[in-house]
Amino acid sequence: MLEDERLKLILDAAYTCFTRHGVRRTTMDDIAREAGMSRPGVYQYVRNKEDAFRRLATGLLDGALAEAHAAIDTRGTLRARLTAALEAKLGLATRLWHDSPAHAAELLGVDTRLSAEQVEAYNTAMRDMIGAAVAADHPDTDALEVAELLLAFTRGLEADLTDTDAPVRRLRHGVALIVAGLDHAGGQPE
Known part of the structure; x- marks a missing residue:
């Protein structure tokens, strides 16, 4: 082997x-x-259990990030691309919850010392990727602020995954509202 x-x-x-x-x-x-x-x-x-955990967390986060990049890099509307990228993030949390409802929060929680660096790097990469997509469509907006808002919204949906369909439905609806708001405001905050 x-x-x-x-x-x-x-x-x-x-x-x-x-x-x-x-x-x-x-x-x-x-x-x-x-x-x-x-x-x-x-x-x-x-080296030890913690090393195994860090490597595992890195692999899971890298996989979700690659899926999000693939979604952002496709052709389509900003709404569709953002939704698909954020569904990749939500999908990781859903998978962990499905595989271990009792331990999902422990496995990739932002507050865990074992994977804090990996989670922070993942969140930064997601923010930058989403921000770049928003900036390309709406150059006159604070794209990183919009990205932070979308990520905070997605993290909120990750808090309750007991109904597997509701978070994805709410994510799609929320992204649609935010993108419609950007389109309506012409990218300018009111």
Whole structure:
């Protein structure tokens, strides 16, 4: 097995354990057992549970960011592109909630010390990407402020994912309202 495949196996096992037990209660023995490896074998690829968590968080956030970039870079209306990019962000939270309702907040919460840097970098990249898309369509607006508003709105929707359809429906409606407001105001705040 190649090293990258072995690391993926370990991170997949870590995801399973973290979603099952939470980060705090998961042990390296749990991860090794889930990966079908010895604990010393796992230590050849990750330093400790925290390292596994950081690498896993980075992979999840990078995947959501790549999906958001692909959505922003397509042709279509600003509304459609922003909606699809923010659905990628919301989709990550929905996946975590679906896989682990009891531990989703712990896994990628902004306040977790284990992934704070990764989450901050992800949020900055999302803000800059969304801001650039808004600025291209509405050059006379404070595009980064609009991006922050859209991200705050999306984070608010992530707070209650018990009804899986409602957050996506509300996201689409909210983006439509914000873009309509930009179009109506000509990009200028009133």
